[in-house]
Amino acid sequence: MTRLSEPPHLVWPTAAVRTSYLAGERADCLAEGRPTDWLGPAGDDFDAFVAQRRGVQIRWDVPATIFWYVSGEHYLGTLVVRHRLTPELATAGGHIGYHIVTPWRRQGHATRMLAAGLAECLALxxxxxxxxxASDNEASRRVIQANGGVPDGQAHGEERFWITVPPS
Ligand SMILES: CC(C)(COP(=O)(O)OP(=O)(O)OC[C@H]1O[C@@H](n2cnc3c(N)ncnc32)[C@H](O)[C@@H]1OP(=O)(O)O)[C@@H](O)C(=O)NCCC(=O)NCCS
Known part of the structure; x- marks a missing residue:
């Protein structure tokens, strides 16, 4: 297991983790059968790629903020905060989406990343x-419930949870 020089934390997308980001996302795209064609252009001009992802932007038809979970040169994952819901997001997606790239999974990072993401929500x-x-996503359910998620039914294969953001 790679030792981290500092505790991981959320930052706006940064070129400091270029190598680690591209390797981690490429491996997960290949493993999950997702397209990799965006990675070439991203790698060719990573500064522009990062710049396009910093700050509030419109995604999923709502204002959204993208955070990367990093430690030094290491990219561990992404957390997205959607500032409000649409009817579609109220069914699937919600306010927060996240993933941890495979080499860093099962070490408690998603649980701690979501806790850090909730603090960002309060700031917003x-x-x-x-x-x-997804109903069969045991890991994500555990991450949500470890952060105080209260179940609110399920529809279309998605389980819903509400979290009252704790004070910082
Ligand atoms: C879901 C995901 C973010 C979890 O990341 P992670 O860093 O491995 O999570 P953690 O280490 O914090 O583990 C949280 C809990 O899930 C459990 N867990 C982790 N992976 C698991 C798996 N594959 N199967 C069952 N349980 C799992 C852990 O043991 C831990 O349980 P505990 O709290 O009872 O000890 C990661 O697997 C991922 O990115 N998956 C793909 C994208 C995704 O599903 N995103 C969420 C969409 S809602």
Whole structure:
């Protein structure tokens, strides 16, 4: 297991983790059968790729903020905060989405990353957030429940949870 020089933390996308980001995302895309064609252009001009992802932007038809979970040169995963819900996001997606790249899984990082993400939600004025996960996603359900997720039913294969954001 790679030792980290500092505790991982959320930052806006940064070129400091270029190598680690591209390797981690490439491996997961290949493993999960997702397209990799975006990685070439991203790697060719990583500064531009990063710049496009920093700050508030419109994604999923709502304002959203992208955070990367990093430690030094290591990229561990991504957490996205959607500042409000659409009817679609209220069914699947919710306010927060996240993933940890495979080499860093099962070490408690997602649980701690979501806790850090909730603090960012508070800074954005969100006091209660919806999270959803596929009914068969045991790991994500555990991450959500470890952070205080209260079940609120399920639909279309997605389980819904509300988290009251704890004060910082
Ligand atoms: C879901 C995901 C973010 C979990 O990341 P992680 O860093 O491995 O999670 P943690 O280490 O914090 O583990 C959280 C809990 O899930 C458990 N867990 C982790 N992976 C698991 C797996 N594959 N199967 C069953 N349980 C698992 C851990 O043992 C831990 O349980 P505990 O709290 O009872 O000890 C990661 O697997 C991932 O990125 N998956 C793909 C994307 C995804 O599913 N995102 C969420 C969409 S809602």
């Amino acid at each position: 004025g969100l006091e209660r957030v919806l999270l959803t996960c």
